[in-house]
Amino acid sequence: xxxxxxxxxxxxxxxxxxxxxxxxxxxxxxxxxxxxxxxxxxxxxxxxxxxxxxxxxxxxxxxxxxxxxxxxxxxxxxxxxxxxxxxxxxxxxxxxxxxxxxxxxxxxxxxxxxxxxxxxxxxxxxxxxxxxxxxxxxxxxxxxxxxxxxxxxxxxxxxxxxxxxxxxxxxxxxxxxxxxxxxxxxxxxxxxxxxxxxxxxxxxxxxxxxxxxxxxxxxxxxxxxxxxxxxxxxxxxxxxxxxxxxxxxxxxxxxxxxxxxxxxxxxxxxxxxxxxxxxxxxxxxxxxxxxxxxxxxxxxxxxxxxxxxxxxxxxxxxxxxxxxxxxxxxxxxxxxxxxxxxxxxxxxxxxxxxxxxxxxxxxxxxxxxxxxxxxxxxxxxxxxxxxxxxxxxxxxxxxxxxxxxxxxxxxxxxxxx
Amino acid sequence: xxxxxxxxxxxxxxxxxxxxxxxxxxxxxxxxxxxxxxxxxxxxxxxxxxxxxxxxxxxxxxxxxxxxxxxxxxxxxxxxxxxxxxxxxxxxxxxxxxxxxxxxxxxxxxxxxxxxxxxxxxxxxxxxxxxxxxxxxxxxxxxxxxx
Numbered sequence: 001x002x003x004x005x006x007x008x009x010x011x012x013x014x015x016x017x018x019x020x021x022x023x024x025x026x027x028x029x030x031x032x033x034x035x036x037x038x039x040x041x042x043x044x045x046x047x048x049x050x051x052x053x054x055x056x057x058x059x060x061x062x063x064x065x066x067x068x069x070x071x072x073x074x075x076x077x078x079x080x081x082x083x084x085x086x087x088x089x090x091x092x093x094x095x096x097x098x099x100x101x102x103x104x105x106x107x108x109x110x111x112x113x114x115x116x117x118x119x120x121x122x123x124x125x126x127x128x129x130x131x132x133x134x135x136x137x138x139x140x141x142x143x144x145x146x147x148x149x150x151x152x153x154x155x156x157x158x159x160x161x162x163x164x165x166x167x168x169x170x171x172x173x174x175x176x177x178x179x180x181x182x183x184x185x186x187x188x189x190x191x192x193x194x195x196x197x198x199x200x201x202x203x204x205x206x207x208x209x210x211x212x213x214x215x216x217x218x219x220x221x222x223x224x225x226x227x228x229x230x231x232x233x234x235x236x237x238x239x240x241x242x243x244x245x246x247x248x249x250x251x252x253x254x255x256x257x258x259x260x261x262x263x264x265x266x267x268x269x270x271x272x273x274x275x276x277x278x279x280x281x282x283x284x285x286x287x288x289x290x291x292x293x294x295x296x297x298x299x300x301x302x303x304x305x306x307x308x309x310x311x312x313x314x315x316x317x318x319x320x321x322x323x324x325x326x327x328x329x330x331x332x333x334x335x336x337x338x339x340x341x342x343x344x345x346x347x348x349x350x351x352x353x354x355x356x357x358x359x360x361x362x363x364x365x366x367x368x369x370x371x372x373x374x375x376x377x378x379x380x381x382x383x384x385x386x387x388x389x390x391x392x393x394x395x396x397x398x399x400x401x402x403x404x405x406x407x408x409x410x411x412x413x414x415x416x417x
Numbered sequence: 418x419x420x421x422x423x424x425x426x427x428x429x430x431x432x433x434x435x436x437x438x439x440x441x442x443x444x445x446x447x448x449x450x451x452x453x454x455x456x457x458x459x460x461x462x463x464x465x466x467x468x469x470x471x472x473x474x475x476x477x478x479x480x481x482x483x484x485x486x487x488x489x490x491x492x493x494x495x496x497x498x499x500x501x502x503x504x505x506x507x508x509x510x511x512x513x514x515x516x517x518x519x520x521x522x523x524x525x526x527x528x529x530x531x532x533x534x535x536x537x538x539x540x541x542x543x544x545x546x547x548x549x550x551x552x553x554x555x556x557x558x559x560x561x562x563x564x
Contacts, residue, residue: 031418064516352433353481354455354478354479354480354481355455355480356455356457356479356480356482356540356543357424357480357481359481360420360423360446360539361424361535364420365463367451371455372454372455372456373456380456385456386455386456386457386458386478386479387455387456415424415429416424416429416433416481417419
């Protein structure tokens with residue numbers, strides 16, 4: 001991509017000023033002030049390359065995929081399957097057959113619950129998750145438990161917001177049929193040392209699903225090196241479109257799973273007597289897919305790779321260090337989640353100022369953060385908090401934006417503290 | 418939209434020093450209010466004498482708007498009849514949600530300080546939670562959620 005030459009400096013680090021020009025929305029103001037977008041864990045912003053890829057597709061090549069012999073259908077199919085090939089390379093899956101397009105992480109996890117779990121789990125079987133999980137990695141398993149009589153087990157966390165490995169290992173048993181674990185916590189930013197957890201599960205032959213929604217945008221993910229069985233992530237948190245995501249699944253497991261939804265595109269032959277399903281990955285992609293979304297996701301992968309995942313991780317870690325230093329100077333600020341390894345997410349509270357008020361006051365300073373339970377109510381309950389404020393950074397954020405966050409927090413303390 | 422329209426001095430004062438912030442152990446009516454979006458949780462207690470609200474209080478946790486609104490509520494409905502409190506509820510509902518209705522803000526006394534909330538749609542539920550909770554208590558429902 002041509003952008004690569006201009007956004008990486010001669011010393012090999014990211015040129016943030018140049019990168020910011022790639023993101024049209026970052027030029028806008030909020031209430032007359034520059035937008036300071038620090039809600040990237042909820043959803044990141046889009047570079048022009050992603051927006052253009054989708055527009056270009058709609059303006060030039062749109063037709064349904066896998067159907068027509070006409071030119072547009074073939075072009076659309078090539079672009080759609082080209083995006084799948086990019087995803088495969090990006091996460092280092094063995095084959096594109098292991099890359100299933102879904103709506104997002106939530107749908108990916110529901111697919112595994114219903115297609116992998118439901119036909120074979122029963123009373124006495126256990127699914128093991130952690131206390132750190134996003135609701136999307138809790139509720140589908142609770143529903144599965146209600147349907148099958150299986151039991152949900154929860155590995156506890158520590159005061160620093162890390163999953164207690166020994167307690168996790170102690171909960172693994174011959175009854176454990178699946179481990180479902182966040183790779184990075186959305187509420188706290190904890191990076192879970194998943195290699196260790198996967199290795200412990202493998203000893204017992206237990207398959208592992210990773211919720212990678214918060215990991216894929218910020219670090220190099222290699223599903224073969226991880227040796228996980230399923231890996232779920234969303235496009236919109238990695239500079240891609242909303243409405244598209246990926247379920248990676250180990251081919252042998254996906255092959256053995258029945259289709260999840262029925263319809264067009266997932267069949268080879270249909271008669272009223274018998275229907276023959278397509279092979280992987282189409283068996284799990286009933287109906288017309290989000291073609292433009294997949295193409296946009298492919299463009300987002302191109303963009304991230306042009307920057308380099310290692311350089312992205314380094315830039316974000318530097319921002320995290322700076323943010324931690326600056327936020328620590330605010331009287332009454334308490335960090336929630338202090339794991340030794342974290343993504344660039346800072347969850348915090350401020351004495352006498354409710355997170356919801358912080359959100360409103362910061363918005364008036366042009367600073368967008370998330371406040372609330374972050375779809376991880378058990379985490380909030382563990383820390384005895386109704387809510388936290390969460391600033392989450394991307395590679396396009398700057399130290400000046402951290403300074404604006406800190407200044408706005410001082411304003412909030414003066415108003416309400 | 419100025420922040421000072423939302424966080425007026427009365428609101429800030431009632432948040433820092435909420436009035437009637439206590440349990441009434443022998444309450445005749447009580448209800449829990451919950452705003453799942455932001456985690457606000459309030460319990461409203463009512464002591465009745467006939468049809469009249471002899472005492473009213475609240476406890477729980479919430480943002481400045483929800484705490485100040487609840488504090489102002491307790492001050493304004495104490496001594497009123499159930500019917501009068503219901504009338505105030507509907508006036509407050511209009512004040513918080515309708516910009517096409519002229520409301521005599523002055524007649525609402527200190528409650529008029531909440532009129533700025535209307536300009537902050539994301540915060541309307543914070544201000545109305547205590548009123549829905551009081552309404553539930555008076556109608557003998559035990560729980561109310563603003564979602």
